[in-house]
Every structure is written in structure tokens, then in C-alpha cells.
Amino acid sequence: MGAQLKEVRNRIKSVQSTQQITKAMKMVSAAKLRKAQDSIIQMRPYAQKLQEMLSNIVSNSDGNTEIKLAEVREVEKVLLIVITSDRGLCGAYNANVVKMAKATIEEKYKTQFSKGDITVWNIGKKGWESLTKSGFKTDATFKDIYLNLNFENVQAAAVAAMKAFEGKEFDAVELIYSEFKNAATQQFKAEQFLPIPKVTPKAGAKKADFIFEPAQDVLIAELMPKILNTQLYKAVLDGNASEHGARMTAMDKASENANELLKSLKLSYNRARQAAITTELTEIVSGAAALEG
Numbered sequence: 336m337g338a339q340l341k342e343v344r345n346r347i348k349s350v351q352s353t354q355q356i357t358k359a360m361k362m363v364s365a366a367k368l369r370k371a372q373d374s375i376i377q378m379r380p381y382a383q384k385l386q387e388m389l390s391n392i393v394s395n396s397d398g399n400t401e402i403k404l405a406e407v408r409e410v411e412k413v414l415l416i417v418i419t420s421d422r423g424l425c426g427a428y429n430a431n432v433v434k435m436a437k438a439t440i441e442e443k444y445k446t447q448f449s450k451g452d453i454t455v456w457n458i459g460k461k462g463w464e465s466l467t468k469s470g471f472k473t474d475a476t477f478k479d480i481y482l483n484l485n486f487e488n489v490q491a492a493a494v495a496a497m498k499a500f501e502g503k504e505f506d507a508v509e510l511i512y513s514e515f516k517n518a519a520t521q522q523f524k525a526e527q528f529l530p531i532p533k534v535t536p537k538a539g540a541k542k543a544d545f546i547f548e549p550a551q552d553v554l555i556a557e558l559m560p561k562i563l564n565t566q567l568y569k570a571v572l573d574g575n576a577s578e579h580g581a582r583m584t585a586m587d588k589a590s591e592n593a594n595e596l597l598k599s600l601k602l603s604y605n606r607a608r609q610a611a612i613t614t615e616l617t618e619i620v621s622g623a624a625a626l627e628g
Contacts, residue, residue, distance in 0.1 A: 339607050340604065340607050340608060340611065343600055343603055343604040343607060344604065346600055347597065347600045347601065347604065350593050350596050350597050350600065351593075351597065353589075353593055354589075354590055354593035354594070354597070357586045357589040357590045357593065358586070358590050360424065360582070360586045361583055361586035361587050361590060364579045364580075364582040364583035364586060365583050367579045368518060368576065368579035368580055368583055371515075371572070371575045371576035371579050372515070372576050372580075374572050374575075374576070375515055375569070375572040375573055375575075375576045378565075378568070378569050378572055379569060379573075381565070382565050382566060382568070382569035383569075385562045385565055385566075386562065386565075386566055388562075389531060389558070389559065389562045389563075390531065390532055390533060392555065393405045393531050393533055394533040402531070402555060402559070403500075403501050404497060404500065404501065404529055404530060404531055404559055404563070405530050405531040405533070406530055407530050408503075408506050408530075409506065410444070410447065410506045410507045411447065411452055411506050412447065412452045412453075412454070412504065412505045412506055413444050413447050413452060413453045413454070413505060413506065413507050413508075413509070414453075414454050414455075414456060414496060414499065414500075414504075414505040414507070414508045414509070415436055415439070415440070415453065415454070415455045415456070415508075415509050415511055416455075416456045416458065416492070416496065416508065416509070416510050416511065416528065416567070416570075417432060417433070417436045417455055417456070417457050417458070417459075417462045417466065417511045417512075418432065418458045418459055418462070418510070418511065418512035418513070418570055418571055418573075418574040419432045419433070419457070419458070419459035419460075419461045419462030419463075419465075419574070420459050420460075420461050420481065420574070420578040421459055421460045421461065421479075421481045421482070422460075422461070422578075422582075423461060424582060424585060424586070425578055425579075425581040425582035425585055426581045426582070426584060426585035426588075427581075428513065428521065428577060428578060428581035428582075429459075429461040429462060429465065430465075431513070431521075431523050432462060432511060432512065432513055432523060432574075433462055433465045433466060433469075434523075435511050435523040435524070435525060436455070436462075436466065436511045436525075437469075438525075439509065439511060439525040440453060451472065453471070453472065454472050454473075454474060454505070455471050455472065455473045455474065456473075456474045456476065456477055456492065456496070457473055457474070457475060457477070457478045458477050458478060458480050458481070458492065458571060458574070459478060459480075459481060459574070460478055460479070462478075463475050463478045476492075476495075477491070477492040477495075480492065480571065481575065484571070484575060486564070486568055489564070489567055489568045489571050490564045490567075490568070492567060493560075493563055493564045493566075493567040493568075494560070494564070496508050496528065496529065496567075497529065497560060497563060500529045500530070505529075507527070507529065507530070508527075508528040508529040509525055509526065509527055509528060510524075510525070510526045510527075510528050510566075510567065510570050511523075511524070511525050512524060512526070512570040512571075512573055512574045512577075513573060513574055513577035513578075514573050514577070515573045515576035515577045515580060517580065518580040518583055518584055519580065519584050520580075521577040521580065521581065526570070528563070528566065528567070529563075531559070531563075
């Protein structure tokens with residue numbers, strides 16, 4: 336009985352230690368989430384408006400202007416930029432991003448995958464590890480961006496993707512990432528990066544008439560790379576906020592589960608202790624009765 340009590344005591348201490356760690360991790364993630372959330376909330380309206388403006392310009396441009404980054408060609412080689420995190424302990428966040436990447440390949444690029452014409456650029460170590468183990472052709476050049484997250488590092492990845500597309504190394508580039516909604520909710524998305532998607536005009540809608548100053552080709556050449564850099568940076572910030580939100584939620588649930596486990600263990604401990612006391616009392620009473628007899 337003494338050995339059983341000691342074992343339960345050790346388990347209670349172990350769960351309490353784990354709970355202290357999960358509570359500390361939740362607090363750290365909450366602090367990081369606040370900063371990451373502020374960044375993406377401020378960035379998103381600006382990036383979305385720029386993307387909308389770019390799509391409108393491309394959709395309404397005349398045939399005289401050559402826009403290489405909007406060139407639609409037969410898709411033979413595909414690049415997926417998959418944005419995950421560097422660390423685990425964030426619930427199913429990384430697994431869901433990887434699942435979205437695999438689903439996108441299965442639904443849209445199954446033929447290219449069978450030919451080995453799909454390349455994955457990873458931003459975040461966890462996605463790189465998972466997809467490499469699954470046999471995908473991965474590139475780890477940009478996987479450590481989160482170690483020093485800033486616009487310049489993300490811009491380098493965007494510029495490399497644009498050059499590869501212009502050089503016809505790839506015919507389509509897609510972003511796979513998690514769009515941050517709130518701490519408990521992320522929306523996993525596959526978003527076309529290149530060629531620049533065109534806006535489908537609504538029935539009966541008039542074609543927008545833009546006045547360009549300076550000339551259209553000069554303006555497009557200047558704006559287009561900057562807008563695409565911003566689009567990728569927004570996706571990375573979304574992924575960063577989603578990671579911290581998922582980790583905070585996971586650690587909160589882990590702390591709650593530890594509480595439930597502690598209640599159960601303490602109940603088991605008290606029962607075992609009461610049984611031991613009852614046994615000792617029975618032995619004492621029996622011994623006294625034997626002596627009197």
C-alpha cells in the first residue's frame with residue numbers, strides 16, 4: 336500500500352511540474368501573439384487593397400503592354416511556397432498546413448506531381464521536415480526566415496520566386512498558409528501568387544478606365560514587384576500570428592487537462608491513503624482483541 340501511495344504522489348508532482356510549464360508557455364505565446372496580431376491587423380487592409388489594385392490593372396490592361404508576371408501558360412512545373420512554424424507544441428497547426436499542401440497537389444497538380452515537376456519552398460522548419468519525409472522535392476533556402484522575421488528576408492524569397500517564374504523555371508506559384516482570424520481560429524488557404532490572378536468582371540459591369548501617370552508599362556514594372564513582396568510578407572505574418580494563437584490555445588487546453596488529471600490523482604491518493612489507515616486500524620483492533628482473548 337505504501338508503494339502505491341508513493342507512486343501516486345510522484346505522478347501528482349510530475350503533473351504539477353508539467354502544468355507549470357504549460358502555463359508559462361501559454362503566457363509567453365500570449366505576449367508574442369499580441370505583437371504578431373497587431374502586425375497582421377495593420378498590414379492586411381493595405382496588402383489586400385494593393386493586391387486588388389494589381390489584379391484590376393492586369394485585368395484591364397490592353398494587349399500592348401507585356402506583363403511577364405501575369406503571363407498565363409500551360410502548367411508543367413509548379414512551385415508551392417508552404418508557410419509553417421519552426422517549433423511544435425501548437426496543436427494541429429503545422430499538420431493542417433501540410434495537409435492543405437497535399438490536398439492542393441492532389442486536387443490541382445496530380446499530373447505534375449507524378450512527373451516530379453512540383454517543387455516546395457518551405458518557410459518554417461516543421462513543414463520542411465514533414466514534406467521532406469513524405470518524399471516531396473523540397474528546398475530549404477528560406478526555411479529559417481522566422482529566426483529573423485523582417486520584410487527584407489521575405490522580400491528575398493518573393494524576388495527569387497518572381498525571377499524563377501520569369502525564367503520559366505515554374506509556370507505557376509502558389510502560397511499555402513494559414514490566415515489568422517483569432518487566437519482559436521485559423522483558415523488554411525491555397526492562394527495563387529503567380530501568374531497574377533485576374534479579376535473576373537461581373538455581368539453588365541463596365542470596364543474600369545485607368546489614367547496612368549507615368550506610363551502604364553513604367554508604373555506596372557515599378558509597382559508589381561513591390562505588391563507581390565507585400566503579398567508574401569502578409570502571408571508570413573498571418574502564419575506567424577496563427578502559430579502563436581494555436582500554441583496559446585494548445586497550452587491552455589493542456590493546463591486544463593492537467594487540472595482534471597490532478598483532481599483524479601488526488602482522489603485516487605486520498606482513497607488509497609484512507610484504505611491504508613483503515614487497514615492499520617483494523618490490525619490494531621485485531622491485535623488488541625487477540626491480547627484480551
